[in-house]
Amino acid sequence: MTDKKISVVYRYKDGLYVNLTNRCPTACVFCIKNAWAMDYHGNNLNLAGAEPAPSEVISLAKAEWAAAPFSEFVFCGYGEPTMRLEAMLSCARLIRNGRAEPVPANIRIRLNTNGLACAVWGRDVVSEMKGLIDSVHVSLNTADPVQWAAIMRPMEPWAANGFETVKDFIRRAANCLPETFATAVEGNEVDMDKFRALAAELGATPRVRPRLEAGEER
Numbered sequence: 001m002t003d004k005k006i007s008v009v010y011r012y013k014d015g016l017y018v019n020l021t022n023r024c025p026t027a028c029v030f031c032i033k034n035a036w037a038m039d040y041h042g043n044n045l046n047l048a049g050a051e052p053a054p055s056e057v058i059s060l061a062k063a064e065w066a067a068a069p070f071s072e073f074v075f076c077g078y079g080e081p082t083m084r085l086e087a088m089l090s091c092a093r094l095i096r097n098g099r100a101e102p103v104p105a106n107i108r109i110r111l112n113t114n115g116l117a118c119a120v121w122g123r124d125v126v127s128e129m130k131g132l133i134d135s136v137h138v139s140l141n142t143a144d145p146v147q148w149a150a151i152m153r154p155m156e157p158w159a160a161n162g163f164e165t166v167k168d169f170i171r172r173a174a175n176c177l178p179e180t181f182a183t184a185v186e187g188n189e190v191d192m193d194k195f196r197a198l199a200a201e202l203g204a205t206p207r208v209r210p211r212l213e214a215g216e217e218r
């Protein structure tokens with residue numbers, strides 16, 4: 001446990017990142033939150049159960065913008081943002097409605113996700129993101145369902161059909177959101193040609209990224 005102030009929002013490159021929750025329906029083998037003791041480049045992302053309200057997130061975003069503008073608002077912390085779907089959508093709505101000024105209403109809003117939200121919420125949540133989320137990066141990682149389960153380590157009850165659900169999420173996102181990436185982390189003995197082919201078949205742009213042990217981007 002650290003005494004360091006909790007970061008609800010944090011800067012990375014030219015984006016403002018939002019740490020909405022520490023809850024996650026997967027325990028990916030490449031997740032660095034435990035190895036890095038909930039720290040990310042000097043930010044303490046351990047919310048210790050105190051998940052922020054949208055009003056708190058927006059107030060912090062305004063202050064950050066006043067200190068220095070950012071080019072992107074990104075839902076990505078040590079947890080799956082869509083576990084707080086309504087809070088996430090509320091933050092985006094407040095921005096789009098001009099209630100986060102001086103943050104521009106048309107700022108690029110990105111979601112980094114494991115793609116299980118439709119399974120978690122039991123409905124098509126992608127259509128609810130239309131007009132709010134500009135870019136979604138879905139952690140698909142492989143074209144093989146058995147390998148997906150081994151890499152993502154989904155919790156019950158999302159293990160059985162998780163891979164198919166994630167594929168469906170990507171298809172839906174590619175159909176109704178401006179930009180959809182399917183991502184894969186290097187170093188998992190994945191057939192990247194098959195991964196790229198599946199991503200393209202689903203309508204997404206494939207993106208292979210390095211493991212974060214090297215301190216690379218997210």
Ligand code: SF4
Nearest residue numbers: 024026027028031079
């Ligand atoms: S989805 Fe993200 S937070 Fe959840 S286990 Fe995987 S890397 Fe970690």
